[in-house]
Amino acid sequence: MKRIFWIALIQIVLLLGFTLDVNARERRSFYSGIRCQAMGGACIAVVNDETALLVNPAGLGKLRDIYGTIFDPEIESNTNANDMYADSAYSNPFNLSDVKPALDANRGSYYHAKAQLFPSIVGRNFGIGIYGNSLLDAQMSADGTTIDTYYRSDLAAVLGFNFRFFDGRIKLGVNTKLIDRVEVDNTALSSSGSLEYKDIANSGLGLSTDVGLILSAPWTFLPTVSAVLRDIGGTSFNQGSGFRMSTTGRPNVVSQDLDVAAALFPIHSNYVRSTWTVEYRGLLTTADEPDKAKLLHAGIELNLGDVFFVRAGYNQRYWTAGLELASERFQWQLASYGEEIGTVDTPKEDRRYSLKFAYRF
Template sequence: MFKRGSFLLSTVLCASVLTEVALAAESMSTTIHHQYQAPRALGMGDAFVAVADDYTAIFYNPAGLARRESGQINLSMSIAATPGAKDFYDEYKEIEDSNLSEVDKNTAYINLIERHYGDNYGIRITPMEGVWVRPKWGVAFIPADVSVQMQMHRSIAAAIDTKVYADSTLALSYGDDFSWFNNGRFSMGLTAKFVNRGFYSKIIQSTDLATSDQIVRKEDLSEGYTIDADIGMLWTPEIPSEGLWSFLQMARPTFGAVVRNVAETGFNNSLKLINKEEQTVNPAPEKLYRVFDVGSRWEYPSAWIFGGRGVLDVRDLGHPDFNWRKGVHAGLEFDWFVYSWWKGHYRVGLSQGYWTAGLSAELGIFNLDLVSYADDVGTRNTPVESRVYATRLNLDF
């Protein structure tokens, strides 16, 4: 009887441990990944739904294309990274390139991860992006948008919680005004997009690092494509020149809303652009969630060469990892204008509970964007800041 009870108890304990190991194999990150990010929006708290007045309207709110009065071609490259990401990689590479045995490498990797417990590292690179917008329509092609997020923590042993997104995107947009709307100006827009995604989500143990010559191999990525659409609207109400609300005329308030990824069909089909071999183990990539963004924009009076606006958005409503701390975005943008070929912007904001700041400087067709923002990489109940610094180099025609 005792032996039978001991066997049952051992079986239950083994099943419990195996369950924990299986759960640990998947990333525990609750970070909300945005398929597209622009430095201008990020600098003002990533609140851009009711602004959407440049080429990035294709992805932030296609209704903004209805209000364009001229064309714009933007060619850019960008990089965003957390401080210390390169130093961590250099430490990893030093161990990987050493002549240590597999056992000694495993020990070295454990020590490396333990030295960085609680640290978060990330990098996002878009080596080429092309966008062409005209009044009412636009097209965008992003061959590669690759982001890597790593968090050092203890699961069953020293481990790195890792997520990788590698997206290629083709988008077509159209927007127009609706004259039947009597109170002010009402615009709507649609962005149809094709996205091919490579994806990796796993907690990497030190033993995995010791037995592989790369942190993440291309063969480890799951892959799939999807066709989806975003639908956006903008409303600028007509403010009476007299009466209770006449003081709002100077602010010219505009309100916006976007439904993103309306179909939400997931990446269930593959073109095998990343992995040529048949995929039999890797699950489908993380889908593009159907979410709702709402926002408002308020202009403030121009003075000398300066002008600007204040913005307030609530983003990612409906996302499984949404909370109000992550969802509320607010910011201020200050424009300065010397000549048509020499102008720029300063920005500050609040995103996911953390400060943001950015600037843009335009000199002829050359445009430089600099921004600092933060992602919340913690759990649902414990926010953790991951500070990011980013730059984008543009040719703007």
């Protein structure tokens, strides 16, 4: 058993290390939280809070107590969005019509804004929550005639379970998500036509399932390997037109995919622990991604008494960092990370900043 575990761990590390080949559009996941982004986007082997419901349902097996998250807004923008607002203020950062004057004043600049909320109740091996997000990425062409636009608004009910085997050394989790999605995905949207989402968006209901696995060895540093099979069978949004908007077109189908990761958890003293992890995303769709650097993630976390956390990582060629201050009821988190938005021949970093506050009971 021990020999098999180490062979699996070595194979994952080798896979991560030797698939770095050097689609301009960035890769977007259903959920990406601030802790993950601070740690280079690597999280499926280390998640141990309510976000396990979305990130890796097997992580529900790491929880010790039942608790609820009442209010946990997370907001994010890139450097360009702040500069654009200074040039032309907008009232709604997710409304393309409102943002258009700022895009026009900064042609060729990439705009990014995101906000999400995830009230939930979780305990060991079980969780339920409501997830909502809004995301807008946009860039106006140099001549001002078109806007490369990606907009997404999700409202999802999430239910997750986990099963523990061999005293928790093996954790097998599954989640189900009912997703109401509104989406615009148009690389050449006319800037002179209507920019109202009721005219340009697609909407629909989708039912999605993920299965996660965590294998942990009871040895020094608790070596762990993990995998999550996402959107089993593919997720389409043809279950209906959606609760919030009715359109004839449907959002893009999400292909089934597989993420794999490895992690270590050293204990340095009674009050100091650390986490080290590497992760490779999109194992089943890697052939569709020319730039393999977009799939590689790595991160570390220093835990000081479960109160103060320092994080850093590597995300798609670029550095990431973050801080957290936590108490029994409150949680503050900050993060910055670089996202790859360039092409294979000309990589380009988009620097982003995130802030999260959470209140729990």
